[in-house]
Amino acid sequence: MPSYVPPLRDIQFVLHELLEVEPALKQIPRYADLDTATIDSVIEEAGKFVSQVVFPLNQVGDRAGCARHDDGSVTTPPGFKTAYQQFVDAGWPALSSDPDYGGQGLPELVNSVVMEMLNSGSQAWTMYPGLSHGAYAALIAHGTPALKQAYLPKLVSGEWTGTMCLTEAHCGTDLGLLKTRAEPQADGSYSITGTKIFISAGEHDMSDNIVHLVLARLPDAPAGTKGISMFIVPKFVPDGDGKPGRRNAVTCGSIEHKMGIHANATCVINLDGAQGWMVGEPNRGLNAMFVMMNGARLGVGMQSLGLAEVAYQNSLAYAKDRLQMRSLSGPKAKDKPADPIIVHPDVRRMLLTQKAYVEAARAFTYWVSLHIDLEHHHPDEKVRKNAADLVSLLTPVVKGFITDNGYESTTLAMQVFGGHGYIWENGVEQYVRDARINMIYEGTNTVQALDLLGRKVLGDMGARLMKFGTLIQGFVKHQAGVPAMQAFAEPLARLLGEVQKLTLEIGQKAMKNPEEAGAAATPYLRIIGHLVFAYFWARMARIALDRQQQEPAADDAFYASKLATARFYYAKLLPETGFQIDAARAGAAPLMELQTAGF
């Protein structure tokens, strides 16, 4: 059976030592009173909830899955509904929501920390409340006052949950092809008809109502993505008292049998003249949906971080416990029949890869979350704009890089277990199956790569990228007098230089042939991902070095571990950038030469 301990020490390191969130958040008036102790106590409580309530459901949920009944209702696995009720009762859904609608008004950053832990507990369970947060974000940004009043308090409290209904059988990435129709009605509402697929948490028994945000076309809408509008379609139309009233014509036609996240109901949703209300402007539904999508992409990164963390914990425990063979340099556990496998260099490679990816992903995603708070609430517009640019640049990196690494991490965790990892009992193979979807949904990782290179980097002639580059240059300059930091600062500065050169090259080639951007995109995302991770590992190494000098006795093992992991990352993982630069530079020809019939 797997186990999970909330990684509070590392979370606190990132929050308080790396990001210094208390002073950072104090710049924002609404968080002026928020102190370290409060943040930590919220996170500790959340950790307890995850360990005690959510985590024990994960394997049960995987085995039981969801069941759809003849009347279209869906039952979630044993314990899911009760746990969700406890979650609502404890007020967790309201954590970072607007106090005007009953929220607790804490930073997104705190919510991200909680989401990491919840996903370590159970990704499939966490998707139910997770999707509500997306619906909340779209409504608060684009809903009419009446819609906000009707829906937001219920979403904030968690009494109702939300979904995103985008995909149809013939269109996932290419939403311009979608066919669901919305006919205006005399009362200002719309009659919506169509079939959506792959709707996570689309139907279930955990909440009193389900609020679907649906993309559909008005009768006179232009073709393609410029003719898509967004509608709110509740399962039960709220009555005069705001309670779930008439059952709407939005039903679950079937649920999918999937590789993983069995405990989340992935539904075919049939809309048969369902009553809906428009959110945002006509034909601007994609813009409204992107509010949800950006949050969702960060959310998917948090899913893979959570899975990679718990998989790492379990493979580490196994590697310390499992006795097999002797160390190549002589027996280490002489009193035992063999050494624990953690003595073997290749097992350490697998563990350290996970550790280096997990801890950098934590630093990176928390940093992005902090910048979302700055973007939304900082009093200085320049700070807001700068934060918005960085968040926009790096959101596809969070999604693409962390989910690819998360899959590799969980795969390595399983490999540490050997044959014992392949069987259900030890829990780690589920993490691989669950992690696999994260590379696909909320925009495949190809879409993330194209978004990064095409829209975020080449789209503004590298201006956003330069903002991130400036941070790196500032950091590197700051290490000038610190000899022990040169092992990090030099390769970091060199990689930044290579990225700038490569970006220019790709930009020039892409002007002549747009396929060049498509061909370079995936290697480019991995290069930028490593640039980001190298930056955070260097920053963490600096803190560790400083702490080691300041307080030689204080938690020395923790800082030694940070430094060793940073060195491992620079020695063993960062060199992937050389490969990816070669691959990016090789250009489009090797991909486009072959005729379709020749495959």
Next chain:
Amino acid sequence: MPSYVPPLRDIQFVLHELLEVEPALKQIPRYADLDTATIDSVIEEAGKFVSQVVFPLNQVGDRAGCARHDDGSVTTPPGFKTAYQQFVDAGWPALSSDPDYGGQGLPELVNSVVMEMLNSGSQAWTMYPGLSHGAYAALIAHGTPALKQAYLPKLVSGEWTGTMCLTEAHCGTDLGLLKTRAEPQADGSYSITGTKIFISAGEHDMSDNIVHLVLARLPDAPAGTKGISMFIVPKFVPDGDGKPGRRNAVTCGSIEHKMGIHANATCVINLDGAQGWMVGEPNRGLNAMFVMMNGARLGVGMQSLGLAEVAYQNSLAYAKDRLQMRSLSGPKAKDKPADPIIVHPDVRRMLLTQKAYVEAARAFTYWVSLHIDLEHHHPDEKVRKNAADLVSLLTPVVKGFITDNGYESTTLAMQVFGGHGYIWENGVEQYVRDARINMIYEGTNTVQALDLLGRKVLGDMGARLMKFGTLIQGFVKHQAGVPAMQAFAEPLARLLGEVQKLTLEIGQKAMKNPEEAGAAATPYLRIIGHLVFAYFWARMARIALDRQQQEPAADDAFYASKLATARFYYAKLLPETGFQIDAARAGAAPLMELQTAGF
């Protein structure tokens, strides 16, 4: 629903154009009469059997799994038993077995081709007869005449199947720890007691008898790997007529719930004073078992090749069919609402990666199989020795490199499908789950890497490696006058030089610190894997170039495709070697620095 077409054209290309097997096999007296037409017709028949009988069972088997009943019997999925009976009736189990025991005496090479296709059909089904072949190999090499007479005809005909019983709960890699005991009996047999786990095909309803080859310790055996003996333990002890007689005390205690290969029964096997007979010499069981293991490692490579081939076929069909977005360089299918996704460079990257890995793996594994035939049956001892050295060097590369690539390939195939790949219906997620075990069983890929670098390369001071290097050098020299080949010959020669340099460096470091070999092993295996693939892609490119000149009209698309795939491989995949050389060269320190408590 997935589909499968035996890749006969590419199989024939490898057999007849790359390996020129008819003349190659004619050097071996027993194959002097074997011609191309015979080989092709056997393979075509096998392809039909796979498409019509085995492939349709694969998804059914995954869903149904195996069931263990209260009496310890195990039922395989619907259709499995019938298909196996057809397999036996058609004589397939006897294909490459010794005619003295009823075999058809065809080369191992032909068997390997058939195994590739069977694994494309269903890895889980193919494991039942596949394991028999291993038991056959161990018995024919080490069995007494009486044991051979009692068991081989039945294994050859397929009436009985075999297993390998090595693993115990506390020992997988480290067989020196095994505890199963064998007590000598007055009649010359042994009474065997212990519990084995992870026994594939350990109990089932497909054959009349199951022949277990069991590792156990004699009462006076020395500790560790030098005290292990091998025993044959039949489920039913053959009676005087050679028919299954008395039920032996070897039973299935439970079956595992696994990530994949659901349709193969992975059993806990309880031996409660089961009657067994020794195979080979006392305390030399591991040597005897390695006869099976080496064959099994090639077999695991064929499993991943088979899975990668069928996954590629299905993702390719999907990529040609699925319409989504327009090509970056302008619409290609103007009459359709969007272009097929195969127009997009990143989709092509995913398809070409699969294609390049599959076709090189086919060339490589067939070449190794041919060398197994040369090793076993060539009249010239020097040829036999040379072939044996190459097979021994490259067996861990077949196992480690092809299974890692196979997992990546199936993962990419799934990614091409997007969300549709994550659901069971399209079949591709099963390939990922099935492919995952291949990196673990028959020696984890860490064990393969250590075997390659430690035993096969450093163990003989690079002599075997030099034999393979000589082949490459000969090939490179042969390209001197062919300008179009320089794009392949130059990087190939350069990589060989880098490998030689790196090997020397690692050897020197490992003499001072054995952890250096452990630290370098996994990157080293990937480097050697690429050296092998680069060699075969260069050879295939040369053939394609020659054919294009000789007969411009003859199957031009096939050779153009080979050349384009070779160029893709050199441009986009081979550069991984730079990364792996960096990682290998970074040495042991970044792995060993961190104390166990610091993880």
